[in-house]
Amino acid sequence: MKDESFFEHVWEVCRQIPPGRVTSYGAIAKVLGKPNWSRMVGYAMGACGRATEPVPFYRVVNSSGQLTGHEGAADRRQKFLEEEGVEIVNHKIKNFKKIFWDPGKELEY
DNA sequence: ACGATGACTCTTC
DNA sequence: GGAAGAGCCATCG
Known part of the structure; x- marks a missing residue:
């Protein structure tokens, strides 16, 4: 078993993401205090x-x-996001800037 | 311990 | 906005 404390933090932030919204790796890393841990x-x-x-x-x-990640897996994720109301084109979020959600903004608020 | 790799991000052209 | 190079840290062989 490895020390997955950091991983749990990431997972926790992911669960805090509201539906129909998305965030970036850097944002999560930044909230965890590691802007370069993307x-x-x-x-x-x-x-x-x-x-x-x-x-x-x-x-x-x-x-x-x-939607970075393993090929094929990204395609599956795209479907999930579309189900939440997120528009995706060519594995890219259309209104990314619009639906982008900053965890730190909500956590530290 | 070292080198290579990776679901990244930034700056610059 | 897209492409190229550099920086970043942890995991794997």
Whole structure:
């Protein structure tokens, strides 16, 4: 067993993301106090399988609003986001800037 | 311990 | 907005 404290933090933030909204890896990393841990956040997503509770990792995208990740998996995530009302084009969020949700803004508010 | 890799982000062209 | 290069840290062989 590894120390997944950081991962749990990421998963927790992901669950705090309201429906129909998305956030970026950097935003989560920043809230955790590690603005440069964007890659680790992605790692945490890959480790989401370790989470005892389901994690809406599909609500997490990169700074460009593109559904980064494993090929095929992104396609599945796109469907989930569309179900929430998020418009996606070519694996990219249309109104990304509009539906973007900053966790730190809500947490520290 | 080292090198390579990765679901990233930033700056610059 | 897209492409290229550099920086970032943890995990894996």
